Amino acid sequence: MPGPRVFTETFTPDRLIAGLTQPVHENGLLISGQNLARGAVVGKITASGKLTLSLSASSDGSQVPYGVLADACDATGGDLANCPILIAGEVNESALILGTGHTLASIRAGLRDKGIHLKSVIPA
Structure with a gap:
């Protein structure tokens, strides 16, 4: 009789979530040609x-x-449905990926209006 199978996994926290507020997600449709990492700040194209x-x-x-x-x-092969988007909660500002021309100052008010609060997190 074979023995139990043993698996080893490594978890490395990225510290994106930065508070006790429950994060709120929704699924979004990422436009074709985008390959974005967790923490990327996204905008919604009005027409589509x-x-x-x-x-x-x-x-x-x-x-x-x-x-x-x-x-x-990863939507490099075409539009990708069901991308999880954080729309409310507290996030670590140093874990965000900003698009060209954006700074933390330029996105802070827009994200706060959506219910996302940027936190400056001191690493442990």
């Missing part, structure tokens, strides 16, 4: 409702932060 990395120079609505990717999403 699709999500993309928020860039300050965009003029399609996505320049306004909509949320933060709660997991890595």
